[in-house]
Amino acid sequence: MEDRINQEKIPFRTLYGGEKIPCMGIGTFGSDKYGAEAVSQAVYGAVKYGYRLIDCASVYQNEKEIGEVLERLLAEKAVERKELFITSKVWNDMHGEGKVLASCKQSLADLKLDYVDLYFVHWPFPNYHAPGCDGDSRNPDAKPFSVEEFMATWKQCEELVDQGLARYIGMSNMTVPKLKAVLPLCRIKPAALEMELHPSFQQPELFDYAVSHNILPIGYCPIGSPSRPERDRTAEDVADIELPAVVAAARAHQVHPAVICLKWAVQRGQVPIPFSVKESQYISNLKCATEDPLTVEEMEAIRLEDKNCRLIKGQVFLWEGASGWEDLWDMEGRLKC
Numbered sequence: 329m330e331d332r333i334n335q336e337k338i339p340f341r342t343l344y345g346g347e348k349i350p351c352m353g354i355g356t357f358g359s360d361k362y363g364a365e366a367v368s369q370a371v372y373g374a375v376k377y378g379y380r381l382i383d384c385a386s387v388y389q390n391e392k393e394i395g396e397v398l399e400r401l402l403a404e405k406a407v408e409r410k411e412l413f414i415t416s417k418v419w420n421d422m423h424g425e426g427k428v429l430a431s432c433k434q435s436l437a438d439l440k441l442d443y444v445d446l447y448f449v450h451w452p453f454p455n456y457h458a459p460g461c462d463g464d465s466r467n468p469d470a471k472p473f474s475v476e477e478f479m480a481t482w483k484q485c486e487e488l489v490d491q492g493l494a495r496y497i498g499m500s501n502m503t504v505p506k507l508k509a510v511l512p513l514c515r516i517k518p519a520a521l522e523m524e525l526h527p528s529f530q531q532p533e534l535f536d537y538a539v540s541h542n543i544l545p546i547g548y549c550p551i552g553s554p555s556r557p558e559r560d561r562t563a564e565d566v567a568d569i570e571l572p573a574v575v576a577a578a579r580a581h582q583v584h585p586a587v588i589c590l591k592w593a594v595q596r597g598q599v600p601i602p603f604s605v606k607e608s609q610y611i612s613n614l615k616c617a618t619e620d621p622l623t624v625e626e627m628e629a630i631r632l633e634d635k636n637c638r639l640i641k642g643q644v645f646l647w648e649g650a651s652g653w654e655d656l657w658d659m660e661g662r663l664k665c
């Protein structure tokens with residue numbers, strides 16, 4: 329492997345309260361394509377190379393294997409626990425009373441940690457689908473978003489902070505109307521918002537709303553998730569790595585278009601969490617944040633590529649009577665609660 333990266337060269341972002349975290353992390357969702365062993369081996373190599381932020385979730389079904397490599401890395405003194413920033417997430421079937429604590433404790437046991445650095449509510453409703461399901465599957469118990477139900481889940485997350493099991497808590501897959509409804513009710517504010525962000529889906533309104541409330545945007549699918557599961561593909565989807573401004577910048581900088589998506593993300597100010605099990609990819613991904621930035625003109629050309637193209641539409645979480653996946657994202661400006 330290439331020499332480990334110099335940590336001092338990696339730009340950082342600041343959480344409320346002043347803590348610094350790296351400007352990029354590594355994702356761990358194998359997209360039903362890469363198994364737990366491949367993903368955990370990538371985490372091992374990535375931490376050795378210099379990644380410090382690892383985006384985990386119970387539903388990715390690989391926290392146990394990732395825990396084993398974390399234990400190994402700490403035993404080998406490749407890294408100290410306090411240098412790492414590990415996230416996990418409560419899945420939709422664990423929102424009920426007392427279940428968030430149980431879910432977090434299970435993730436901690438699997439990850440072999442005493443605490444996670446950031447614990448997310450993965451989706452803002454308890455609608456569950458089985459891992460690996462197809463795009464047409466629906467759960468008859470699925471319900472629309474409810475402020476009351478969400479806050480019951482969030483209060484349990486606040487208790488995780490009180491108990492020292494999570495240092496920060498965050499929300500994921502939110503919208504501006506949902507944030508407006510819940511933020512005033514939070515005793516402990518979210519430190520970060522995990523949201524889909526890539527050149528063809530820039531979510532400027534939500535991004536600006538988060539930043540203006542001192543909530544760090546963490547960008548998932550930063551390369552446009554070229555290996556995403558079938559259930560998350562539709563004919564209208566745009567491929568970010570084929571966008572003209574991305575391809576032009578890739579030629580100018582002599583890198584893969586995926587790397588341009590990441591440079592754009594870092595320079596815009598979000599924290600991308602690209603996934604890769606391939607050493608050459610995850611090395612070039614983190615390295616690109618430390619060298620050869622995009623020009624102001626390239627940044628602007630990529631900004632203009634926004635096509636409002638959401639890839640992870642979440643249709644498997646829809647409830648009976650919903651008119652379409654747009655309902656999950658308050659796209660008519662109505663908050664159904």
Ligand SMILES: NC(=O)c1ccc[n+]([C@@H]2O[C@H](COP(=O)([O-])OP(=O)(O)OC[C@H]3O[C@@H](n4cnc5c(N)ncnc54)[C@H](OP(=O)(O)O)[C@@H]3O)[C@@H](O)[C@H]2O)c1
Nearest residue numbers: 355356357383548549550551552553555586602603604609
């Ligand atoms: N909060 C949420 O609801 C949520 C939802 C989705 C994802 N996430 C998180 O976000 C992470 C990233 O999203 P994602 O995995 O869907 O999409 P992504 O990071 O946009 O795409 C990952 C894919 O891009 C390709 N790639 C990576 N680096 C590359 C490089 N340097 N050159 C060329 N190709 C490259 C690889 O494809 P090949 O393997 O085909 O080479 C890899 O599988 C996930 O792993 C997960 O941790 C969170």
